[in-house]
Amino acid sequence: MTSKIKRGVSLYSFQEEMFLGKMTVEDCVAFGASIGAPGIEILPEQNMPTFPNISDRQVGEWRDMLARHGAHFTCYDMFLDTKRRKDRLMTDEEQVESIHRDLILCNRLGIRNMRILIFVRPDILEKCVPMAEKLDVHMGVEVHAPWHLEHAWILRTIEVADRLGTKHLGILPDMGIFMKHYPPAFRARFERQGARPEVTQFIVDQHEQKVMCEYTIFEVAVKMQGNKAEVAMAETLRHAPYANPKRIGDYAPYFRHIQAKFYEMNEDCTDPAIAYDEVIPALVKAGWEGTLSSEYEGNRWIQDVHEVDSREQVRRQHVMFERLIAQAEAA
Amino acid sequence: MFDKYIIDPATVANTGPADAPTGFSFTTKLGYYRGLGLSMIEDLKVSIDGEALPREAITFDEGEGPLTLDEMETAFDRRWPFGAPATITVALPGGFPAGEHKLSLQQRLRISYMPFPSFNNDEKVISL
Numbered sequence: 001m002t003s004k005i006k007r008g009v010s011l012y013s014f015q016e017e018m019f020l021g022k023m024t025v026e027d028c029v030a031f032g033a034s035i036g037a038p039g040i041e042i043l044p045e046q047n048m049p050t051f052p053n054i055s056d057r058q059v060g061e062w063r064d065m066l067a068r069h070g071a072h073f074t075c076y077d078m079f080l081d082t083k084r085r086k087d088r089l090m091t092d093e094e095q096v097e098s099i100h101r102d103l104i105l106c107n108r109l110g111i112r113n114m115r116i117l118i119f120v121r122p123d124i125l126e127k128c129v130p131m132a133e134k135l136d137v138h139m140g141v142e143v144h145a146p147w148h149l150e151h152a153w154i155l156r157t158i159e160v161a162d163r164l165g166t167k168h169l170g171i172l173p174d175m176g177i178f179m180k181h182y183p184p185a186f187r188a189r190f191e192r193q194g195a196r197p198e199v200t201q202f203i204v205d206q207h208e209q210k211v212m213c214e215y216t217i218f219e220v221a222v223k224m225q226g227n228k229a230e231v232a233m234a235e236t237l238r239h240a241p242y243a244n245p246k247r248i249g250d251y252a253p254y255f256r257h258i259q260a261k262f263y264e265m266n267e268d269c270t271d272p273a274i275a276y277d278e279v280i281p282a283l284v285k286a287g288w289e290g291t292l293s294s295e296y297e298g299n300r301w302i303q304d305v306h307e308v309d310s311r312e313q314v315r316r317q318h319v320m321f322e323r324l325i326a327q328a329e330a331a
Numbered sequence: 332m333f334d335k336y337i338i339d340p341a342t343v344a345n346t347g348p349a350d351a352p353t354g355f356s357f358t359t360k361l362g363y364y365r366g367l368g369l370s371m372i373e374d375l376k377v378s379i380d381g382e383a384l385p386r387e388a389i390t391f392d393e394g395e396g397p398l399t400l401d402e403m404e405t406a407f408d409r410r411w412p413f414g415a416p417a418t419i420t421v422a423l424p425g426g427f428p429a430g431e432h433k434l435s436l437q438q439r440l441r442i443s444y445m446p447f448p449s450f451n452n453d454e455k456v457i458s459l
Contacts, residue, residue, distance in 0.1 A: 015364045019333055019414045045365040049412040083443040084370055086404050119444040300332040 003325050004289040005280075008032060008039020008074045009314055010259060011047050013296035016308040018046075030069045031311055035318050039074035039291040040066060041115075041257075044105065052101060059108050074291045075113040075172075075257045076106040076137075080120055092124060099128045107135040113257045115172050116141045122156040125169055132168040138256050140172025148177045148243035149251050158254060170254035174295065176261040177243040180275035182207040185264040185301040186236060192304065193229035203234050213237035245275055248282040256290040258283075263298045265316035269323070276324060284328035292321055333362040333451070338436050339416065340455040345426035352426025354388070355459075358416040362438055362451030366413045369398070369406040373448060374439040377421050380432050384421055393417040431458045 009032035017023035023031075025047050029040055044051045050058070066072055080098055082090045090098070099120075106114050114132075116125065116139050125139060132139050141157045143149055154171060161169040182204045191200055199220060206216040213234075220226040220234040262271055270277075283292075294317050299308040339358045347353030359375075361367060375391060377384045390397040393411045397420065411417055419436070427434075435454040442449045 012364065015332075019336065019360065019364075021414065043365055045367075046413045049366070049415065051366065051410070051412075079365065079443075081368060081371065081443050083441045084368060084407065086370070086373075086441070117444050303335065 001284065001287075001329055003284045003329050004287075005283060005325055006039055006074075006289075006291040007037040007318060007321055008041060008291045009037050009294040010041035010043075010075070010077070012041070012043060012077070013294050013314050014310045015046070016299035016303065017310055026065055026069075029066060029071050031314070033069040033071045035315050036322070037294065037314075037318050038069070038071040039293060040071050041075040041077065041259075041291075041293045042073065042109075042111075043077040044102075045077075045079050052105070054105060054108070056108075063110065073109055073111045074293060075115055076102065076109065076111045077115040078102040078106075078117065080117055092127070095120075095124050096127045099124070100131050103128065103131050103135050103137050103139075106137050112136060113138050113140060113172070115257070115259070118142045118144050118147055118153075122160045125157065126160050126164065129164055129166050129169055133166060137168065139169050140255055140257060141170070142259065143171050143173040143177060145174070145176040145179065145241050146239045148241050149173065149247055150243070158251075161254065170256070171251065172255055172257050172259065173251075174259040174261050175274050175276070175279060176239075177241055178245055178275045178279055179240045179273055180242050180278070181273050182240065183263040183273040183301075185298055186233070189301045189304070190229045190233040193232075194227055195229040195233055196227075199224060199226060199230045200233060203230075203237070207237055207240060210242060213240070242275070245278040245282045248279065248288075249286040252283070252286040252288045258290060258292050259295040260292045260317065260321075261295045261297060262313070262317055263296075263301060265313050265320070267316075269316045269319040271317070271320060276320060280321070280324035281328040281331065284325060294318070332364060333360065334453050336360060337362045337438065337451055337453040338434060338455045340434075340457060342416075343427060343434060343457050343459065345459065346420060347426070353424065354420060354422040355427040356418055356420040357434070358418055359436060359438075360414060360416055361411045361440075362453075363440060363442075363449070364413065366410050366415070367440060367442075369393070369403045369409045369411060371441040371443075372400075372403055372411065372438065373441050374437070375400060375419060376437040376439070377419065378433075378435045378437075379428065381435070384423065388422040390420045391417060392420070427457065427459050429459065431456055433457075
């Protein structure tokens with residue numbers, strides 16, 4: 001069975017180099033295209049310095065730049081500053097207005113998927129559905145760890161989408177929800193901060209056995225009298241779920257884009273933490289046709305000791321995707 | 332995520348007349364993966380050798396003109412873009428103290444999707 005899964009990159013992946021002025025947005029786009037990942041996910045609040053004021057000329061320049069590299073937009077990552085004011089939260093009307101602003105810019109850029117931050121209330125999104133339908137933008141609520149596909153908060157969005165019968169509201173999974181193994185990059189960083197190897201091994205073993213995190217945190221913090229780095233490492237387990245990849249098919253109709261989160265790739269182009277070897281076959285089996293968009297988030301775990309090379313990390317992930325997709329097609 | 336980069340140590344310099352400095356300034360980047368409206372920069376705490384300088388002594392300028400931290404709270408039409416240097420100026424008679432001293436900065440940000448404020452911390456040893 002031939003898969004129609006497409007590949008791309010989120011500009012989030014290159015945050016280290018862009019922050020330091022070592023890569024421009026065009027460098028990121030050119031790199032994505034060069035490794036067969038021409039689908040570009042942008043964060044306008046990161047990648048467009050004049051946001052939210054974007055002229056038609058700027059829109060044209062972006063579209064021309066992507067075309068020059070044979071790339072295309074896949075997704076627009078929105079934000080919602082409900083705490084913009086110190087004295088009060090945004091009203092519901094202000095929230096809808098802010099989301100409308102993003103939907104309009106998304107549409108002007110020619111993008112048909114919008115990543116909705118997970119904390120946005122389903123009833124607010126319901127109010128935005130008419131605009132999303134009018135502009136033909138799919139609003140996908142980011143399913144980000146520690147939430148997961150079947151978390152009750154996510155099911156509320158699914159319920160709204162079903163009740164309205166709309167194709168313009170759904171979800172957008174972040175693959176961090178499939179953390180089957182504890183990331184070695186996390187462990188190494190905590191050890192550099194003073195965590196003892198016997199304690200970090202205990203935490204890794206507990207995660208491997210899928211022991212509910214609060215047991216481990218109590219063991220480390222109280223019984224083992226863990227130091228600051230050890231307790232901090234144990235607390236990362238609160239954000240390290242391993243959702244069941246077998247359920248992907250059930251939810252595939254609700255998403256058109258995936259944030260392919262990862263923290264570090266091995267030299268042999270395997271991921272030591274996220275269960276892509278289980279996720280990709282499930283996506284292929286479901287006949288899913290969206291974009292796997294690389295979201296490298298390893299910079300913050302290694303920048304204290306290594307120069308970050310986001311390009312090499314992303315390249316390795318796409319070698320893995322090609323391999324896993326081909327294997328699943330042949331199966 | 333970018334703590335170690337938020338103070339640019341090469342930019343620390345005294346302000347005012349060379350023989351009677353009125354304070355010092357340095358450039359900083361926002362320790363966050365996107366830009367943020369200035370009203371959500373809750374605090375910029377500057378310390379020398381661990382001693383915090385008064386909030387009122389600090390002004391911030393991302394390029395549109397200096398603001399006090401209190402004025403930033405309602406600067407709804409201004410943003411600090413991702414990766415862009417901004418200038419912090421601190422009023423301190425005599426300027427940055429002579430010899431080697433630790434300059435630290437804590438950025439406290441109000442990130443709407445997070446349940447708690449976000450803190451970015453950096454410290455650099457400076458010798459003017």
